Amino acid sequence: MEYHIDRSALKFWTEKEMRLEGAHLLDLCNEALGQGQPVWTPFLGQALANWLEGILQREGLAFRLEGGFPDAERVRFLVVADPDVLDNVPSEIRALQATTVDPRGKLDHRQVLGSLMGLGLKREVIGDIRLTEQCCFVAVAQEIADFLLSQWDKAGRERIRVEAVEQNVEIPLEQGKERRITAASSRIDAVASSGFNVSRTMFQELIQQGKVKRNDRMVAKADLEVKPGDILSCRGYGRMRLLEFQETRKGRIAWNVILYTPHKH
Secondary structure (H helix, E strand, C coil), rough: CCCCCCCHHHCCCCCCHHHHHHHHHHHHHHHHHHHHCEEEEEECCHHHHHHHHHHHHHCCECCCEECCCCCCCCCEEECCCCHHHHHHHHCCCEEEEEEEEECCCCCCCCHHHHHHHHHHCCHHHHHEECCCCCCEEEEEHHHHHHHHHCCCCCCCCCCEEEECCCCCCCCCCCEEEEEEECCCCCCHHHHHHHCCCCCCCHHHHHCCCCEEEECCECCCCCCCEEECCEEECCCCEEEEEEEEEEEEECCCCCEEEECCCCCCC
C-alpha cells in the first residue's frame, strides 16, 4: 500500500488560494513518495514553506530546501522517497545577475519583478531578488534560466545585461537598515506604521486595501499581534524584519528592526 500524506493538514488554511496551493504541494509530495522519483516544489513564500516543512518533519520524510542565496526567504523543497539519495540530487535553482547598461542606472524590486512577470513568467519560478547599488541578483528555477539569459534585456526603463552567476561567486546578503522603533503595543498597525513612518490610520487603510502581508500571508485585521522573526511587507513601502523587543520605562514597546525599502529614482 502506497504511503500518502494526510490531506487534513489543508484545514490549516482559511484562504481558498492558499488551500489550493497547499493541495498542489501535497500532490507533489505524494508523487515523489509514490513514484520514487525526486520532486522539486515551486518557489514558496515563508507561510507555505513553514507549513510544508512542518508537515514533512512530522511525517518523518526526507527533504531538502534551497533558495539559491544565503538566508533566502523564498525556497524550493526537494522531496525524495529514499533518504540515501537526498544529497546526490543536483540543485534546480540558478542565480542570475542583471546589471544596468547605463552605469548611473538603478534597479528596484518592483522593476525587476515586473519585468520578469511581463515575460509571461509565474511568480512560482522566481525566488528572491537581491539588490545592490550596481546590479541585482535573482534566483530562478533552472528550467527558465536559459530563456532569461537570451530574452530578459530590460527592467522598467533600464536596459540590462544578464549573465549566469557561477557557483563559487559570493552573492551578497540583501542590504537593509537596522533601526530602533517604538510603538504603543505589539499590534501590527502600531509596529508597522512606526517602522514605515506612516500614520496608524493610514496603515489601517493599507490593511483594508489588501496591501499588507505578514510572513507572506495577507493581513486582514489591524489588531494582529506580531513577534520577533516576523517579516512585514507593505506594497509601495518595502519590507521589515522584526528582530527583538523590550518594554520601555514609559510602557511602550521598543523594537529592533531591519528595513528594506524600495529604491527611489
